[in-house]
Amino acid sequence: MTGTPFDFARLFAPDVPPPAARWNGRVKFDFTGGNNDPDSLPLDGLIAAAESVLRREGRRLAIYGVEHGPQGYRPLRDFVAGKLAADAGIACTADDIVLTSGSNHGLDLVNATFLARGDTVIIEENCYQSAINRFNRIGAKVVGIPLDANGMRMDALSNALEALERRGVRPKYIYTIPTVQNPTATILPVERRREMLELAQAHGVLIFEDDCYADLTWSGRRPPAILAMSGRGGVIHVGSFSKTIAPALRVGYVVAPWEVMSRMLALKTDAGSGALEQMILAEYCARSFSRHVPQLRRALRAKLETLVEALREHFGASAAFDDPEGGIFLWVKLPDGVDTTRLYEAALAKGVAINPGEQWSVNREHARSRLRLCFASASHEEIHQGIAALAEVCRRDFGVRRQGTP
Amino acid sequence: MTGTPFDFARLFAPDVPPPAARWNGRVKFDFTGGNNDPDSLPLDGLIAAAESVLRREGRRLAIYGVEHGPQGYRPLRDFVAGKLAADAGIACTADDIVLTSGSNHGLDLVNATFLARGDTVIIEENCYQSAINRFNRIGAKVVGIPLDANGMRMDALSNALEALERRGVRPKYIYTIPTVQNPTATILPVERRREMLELAQAHGVLIFEDDCYADLTWSGRRPPAILAMSGRGGVIHVGSFSKTIAPALRVGYVVAPWEVMSRMLALKTDAGSGALEQMILAEYCARSFSRHVPQLRRALRAKLETLVEALREHFGASAAFDDPEGGIFLWVKLPDGVDTTRLYEAALAKGVAINPGEQWSVNREHARSRLRLCFASASHEEIHQGIAALAEVCRRDFGVRRQGTP
Numbered sequence: 001m002t003g004t005p006f007d008f009a010r011l012f013a014p015d016v017p018p019p020a021a022r023w024n025g026r027v028k029f030d031f032t033g034g035n036n037d038p039d040s041l042p043l044d045g046l047i048a049a050a051e052s053v054l055r056r057e058g059r060r061l062a063i064y065g066v067e068h069g070p071q072g073y074r075p076l077r078d079f080v081a082g083k084l085a086a087d088a089g090i091a092c093t094a095d096d097i098v099l100t101s102g103s104n105h106g107l108d109l110v111n112a113t114f115l116a117r118g119d120t121v122i123i124e125e126n127c128y129q130s131a132i133n134r135f136n137r138i139g140a141k142v143v144g145i146p147l148d149a150n151g152m153r154m155d156a157l158s159n160a161l162e163a164l165e166r167r168g169v170r171p172k173y174i175y176t177i178p179t180v181q182n183p184t185a186t187i188l189p190v191e192r193r194r195e196m197l198e199l200a201q202a203h204g205v206l207i208f209e210d211d212c213y214a215d216l217t218w219s220g221r222r223p224p225a226i227l228a229m230s231g232r233g234g235v236i237h238v239g240s241f242s243k244t245i246a247p248a249l250r251v252g253y254v255v256a257p258w259e260v261m262s263r264m265l266a267l268k269t270d271a272g273s274g275a276l277e278q279m280i281l282a283e284y285c286a287r288s289f290s291r292h293v294p295q296l297r298r299a300l301r302a303k304l305e306t307l308v309e310a311l312r313e314h315f316g317a318s319a320a321f322d323d324p325e326g327g328i329f330l331w332v333k334l335p336d337g338v339d340t341t342r343l344y345e346a347a348l349a350k351g352v353a354i355n356p357g358e359q360w361s362v363n364r365e366h367a368r369s370r371l372r373l374c375f376a377s378a379s380h381e382e383i384h385q386g387i388a389a390l391a392e393v394c395r396r397d398f399g400v401r402r403q404g405t406p
Numbered sequence: 407m408t409g410t411p412f413d414f415a416r417l418f419a420p421d422v423p424p425p426a427a428r429w430n431g432r433v434k435f436d437f438t439g440g441n442n443d444p445d446s447l448p449l450d451g452l453i454a455a456a457e458s459v460l461r462r463e464g465r466r467l468a469i470y471g472v473e474h475g476p477q478g479y480r481p482l483r484d485f486v487a488g489k490l491a492a493d494a495g496i497a498c499t500a501d502d503i504v505l506t507s508g509s510n511h512g513l514d515l516v517n518a519t520f521l522a523r524g525d526t527v528i529i530e531e532n533c534y535q536s537a538i539n540r541f542n543r544i545g546a547k548v549v550g551i552p553l554d555a556n557g558m559r560m561d562a563l564s565n566a567l568e569a570l571e572r573r574g575v576r577p578k579y580i581y582t583i584p585t586v587q588n589p590t591a592t593i594l595p596v597e598r599r600r601e602m603l604e605l606a607q608a609h610g611v612l613i614f615e616d617d618c619y620a621d622l623t624w625s626g627r628r629p630p631a632i633l634a635m636s637g638r639g640g641v642i643h644v645g646s647f648s649k650t651i652a653p654a655l656r657v658g659y660v661v662a663p664w665e666v667m668s669r670m671l672a673l674k675t676d677a678g679s680g681a682l683e684q685m686i687l688a689e690y691c692a693r694s695f696s697r698h699v700p701q702l703r704r705a706l707r708a709k710l711e712t713l714v715e716a717l718r719e720h721f722g723a724s725a726a727f728d729d730p731e732g733g734i735f736l737w738v739k740l741p742d743g744v745d746t747t748r749l750y751e752a753a754l755a756k757g758v759a760i761n762p763g764e765q766w767s768v769n770r771e772h773a774r775s776r777l778r779l780c781f782a783s784a785s786h787e788e789i790h791q792g793i794a795a796l797a798e799v800c801r802r803d804f805g806v807r808r809q810g811t812p
Contacts, residue, residue: 006640008665011578011612013522019668023475034677038468043460046467050456054449061452061652062444063783069429101507101656104677116419130675172417206417234412246467248681250507259414262425269536271440271510274680275654377469 017137028351029386034247034328035377040299041246042284042292049283057279065272066279070265072099072253073275076282080239080253083289088214089228090237096255098264101273103212103240103252107134109264110208110236110254115140120171122160124152125363126331126370128182128210129355131175132362143171144362149322151181151188154195161203173206173236179222180213183331183360183372185324190223197230212240212252215293217326218301233257241281243328244293249277300328300376306383307375314391317403328376331360333369338398340371346397352390423543434757435792440653440734441783446705447652448690448698455689463685471678472685476671478505478659479681482688486645486659489695494620495634496643502661504670507679509618509646509658513540515670516614516642516660521546526577528566530558531769532737532776534588534616535761537581538768549577550768555728557587557594560601567609579612579642585628586619589737589766589778591730596629603636618646618658621699623732624707639663647687649734650699655683706734706782712789713781720797723809734782737766739775744804746777752803758796 060066068074077094084090100106107130115121117139123131125144135142143164145156157174164171174196178188188196200207209226227237240252250273254264307330311319320333334340340356347354355374357367378386394400466472474480483500490496506512513536521527523545529537531550541548549570551562563580570577580602584594594602606613615632633643646658656679660670713736717725726739740746746762753760761780763773784792800806 005638006612008612008640008663011520012669013518013520013525015522016519016669017672019665020476020671022664022668023477025475026469026473033470035470036468038465041465041468043464046464047457047460050460051453054453054456058449058452059444059447061654062442062447063432064439064441064653066654067432069431070426071429101680102677104675108675112419113422114417114419116421119419130677134675206412206414232411234414242677247470248467248472248678250676250678250680257414258428259425262428263418263422265426266423269510269514269540270656271508271536271648272654272656274507274656274683276686277680277682280682 027348027353029378029382029389030353031373031375031378031386032353032355033374034242035374036243036247036328037296037299037303037376040296042288045284045288045292046280049287050280053279053283061275066275070268070272071095071097072273073278073282075286076251076278077253079282079285079289084225084255087222088211089224090255091228092255096257096261098254098261098268099273099278100252100254101270102242102250103210103238104130105250105273106238106252106254107131107210109267110238111135111138112267113260113263114172114206120164120169122157122171122174122205123362124176124181124184126184126361126367128177129359131210142362146363147181147184147186149186150192151178151184151186152176152192152196154192154199157196158199161199161205165203170203171205173208174200175208175210176226177210177212178226179211180216180325180327182213183329183355185322185327185329185331187217187223187325193223193226193229197226200234201232207235209235209237211237213243213327214239215244216297216300216328218297219325220294220297227255236260244289244296245281245284249281250274251277251281297326303375303378303380303383304330306380307373307387310384310387314387315394315400315402318400329372329374332371332373334371334394335400336369338369338394338400340369343371343394343398347390347393350389350393352386352393354390433754433759435784435788435795436759437779437781437784437792438759438761439780440648441780442649442653442734443702443705443709443782446702448694451690451694451698452686455693456686459685459689467681472681476674476678477501477503478679479684479688481692482657482684483659485688485691485695490631490661493628494617495630496661497634498661502663502667504660504667504674505679505684506658506660507676508648508656509616509644510536511656511679512644512658512660513537513616515673516644517541517544518673519666519669520578520612526570526575528563528577528580528611529768530582530587532590532767532773534583535765537616548768552769553587553590553592555592557584557590557592557598558582558602560598560605563602564605567605567611571609576609577611579614580606581614581616582632583616583618584632585617586622586731586733588619589735589761591728591733591735591737593623593629593731599629599632599635603632606640607638613641615641615643617643619649619733620645621650622703622706622734624703625731626700626703633661642666650695650702651687651690655687656680657683657687703732709781709784709786709789710736712786713779713793716790716793720793721800721806721808724806735778735780738777738779740777740800741806742775744775744800744806746775749777749800749804753796753799756795756799758792758799760796
């Protein structure tokens with residue numbers, strides 16, 4: 001397949017993105033991506049679930065959607081409905097849920113339903129990279145709202161909505177990760193959720209709530225979902241099993257009323273998302289989800305403590321961060337002189353992968369010296385060694401020295 | 407979630423498709439869709455494969471792409487490369503293959519790489535409905551080429567390419583299902599494949615070869631893939647496990663050189679396709695694929711024989727068709743007066759689902775009295791009963807009577 005003289009490039013669509021780089025395996029110290037703790041993966045439970053659900057109804061795999069229709073395997077939708085009621089206060093049924101190939105697929109379906117080139121979307125100014133990339137690819141205009149220790153600032157949101165209204169612009173939606181925000185790990189308090197709903201209602205704007213990390217608070221408690229607090233609708237909710245069970249299992253979901261669901265289903269032309277993963281997950285979760293998640297939270301919190309310890313040891317006050325209340329990532333501020341996009345390159349050469357702030361933000365100035373460190377997948381020892389290696393690169397290339405206790 | 411007063415519809419994107427209908431379960435006699443024979447599903451093998459691959463390397467599910475990168479689980483790509491070499495004569499390696507969420511996902515990635523609104527695509531005039539729908543949604547202009555008993559007619563292709571050239575139009579590609587064509591079940595002979603390659607080369611057009619049904623020839627033999635015959639490249643090849651193992655497992659693949667692969671990977675923003683399905687499939691196929699497929703072919707051929715028998719019994723010469731050399735569907739011609747789109751509605755009311763010809767063709771006049779009957783998933787008894795019920799609707803609503811032996 002090499003050296004072919006056919007010139008494909010002249011046939012590419014005009015908007016095709018630049019080529020991806022070749023995969024060269026994972027780096028030694030990987031602090032990127034939503035990878036999870038391998039030791040916490042409930043392997044025995046998943047194996048038992050696979051055997052039992054396949055033995056009972058595996059022959060249904062011969063039928064697209066395992067005879068449960070385009071919204072996905074019904075027992076998993078039933079489980080999600082029950083979980084959302086118990087944990088997030090959302091009143092919905094399996095009919096309001098579509099299972100997707102990860103929550104990214106949910107983002108695509110919602111975006112395709114609502115967004116056209118030139119539309120405006122409001123987001124937290126530090127935000128999930130893949131969401132930002134999706135909006136950019138669609139050609140949507142993104143307005144970032146600053147966050148504080150309690151998530152999106154409602155004064156700033158109110159100002160932004162008014163400024164847009166003065167310009168005659170009505171945004172399509174507010175895309176928000178209110179519970180364990182990515183990358184800041186902030187949790188939006190109930191009062192702000194209410195305020196966001198009021199602002200959205202006043203301006204006729206939809207709220208698109210991404211709840212992917214909401215199961216991973218250290219306390220096990222979380223505010224009600226914005227969807228749960230919305231009396232009159234106007235909220236679409238997306239979630240995932242990537243963070244609680246396994247990211248390589250591509251199973252997420254969107255909760256939406258039929259008016260929206262029926263359009264998303266018309267756009268969902270994948271002949272169903274992977275049914276085997278849905279079946280195994282449903283079987284496992286019905287038995288064990290509520291026992292598994294608290295164990296996972298403890299393991300993740302222990303990893304975070306190791307990361308914080310390593311940062312204190314090797315950076316001291318030169319690395320500043322808030323103590324997250326949950327999740328799998330830490331949003332870290334280095335001294336102003338450090339350009340984390342340059343740091344990313346230098347660290348990679350030493351076998352350390354980080355997420356540079358500029359990829360996780362639409363506020364370049366703010367994000368320039370910030371980075372995201374994901375702590376779930378590396379072992380405790382790798383966290384220590386990796387942060388030591390990162391500190392060494394910071395010292396050598398950027399003159400960052402350990403400062404006294406922050 | 408009902409009765410919400412929020413008006414979502416005013417926020418929909420201008421090109422959002424019409425709403426999907428609610429799922430009401432499968433009809434009693436379902437002759438639609440690429441569903442397969444439940445009794446042939448290799449359930450014990452899949453269960454054993456799940457246990458063994460998860461026990462050995464299940465903890466990798468904690469990492470996106472199970473540490474095999476964005477092209478998917480390496481052992482399955484190795485299996486596909488070996489299978490394509492042995493069966494289709496294609497020389498490629500795992501590096502030339504990306505695993506997708508079914509071949510539909512492959513169609514989307516290839517289309518997104520090459521097609522823009524207004525582009526022209528050449529297809530067989532009777533063609534896979536989801537491919538036609540995709541081209542329409544993108545806004546591509548579709549040129550249909552007539553088929554005969556040996557697939558796409560090369561004289562007609564040559565004429566169409568010349569006519570386009572005279573108008574200054576260079577099509578992006580020829581999308582073809584050369585081996586067990588959907589819906590006609592024709593197999594394009596080697597000579598025509600060579601001719602298609604020459605025409606494509608002469609006109610600077612890419613060939614997009616969809617080989618989804620190629621494993622299902624009754625003889626177990628097939629011509630070499632067009633990709634295999636292409637010395638200088640210019641062919642992209644897509645395949646699937648839906649037809650050989652199980653459609654609800656969403657695993658397909660695209661074979662393409664890095665120049666194209668690197669663009670498709672940049673467009674593949676799903677954080678990987680379902681790894682669990684890839685792992686189980688790889689484990690199963692390495693052991694048993696070559697034993698399983700011949701058994702499946704025999705079961706499918708027996709179903710076809712039952713369908714042919716039922717059509718002879720209830721329609722006689724009123725239902726005309728060529729005897730397919732493989733696959734899971736029969737393309738049937740009813741008397742000229744029968745509009746199969748109307749028949750579809752009338753039959754559905756009696757619990758019989760068919761694919762009306764107009765949905766499987768861009769030549770309305772030709773397709774108007776034709777229909778596609780899928781025979782893999784119904785039992786032999788259901789085939790007999792369903793065809794009897796269909797014949798009764800044809801008699802009652804369209805005056806179609808059984809004619810003497812065709």
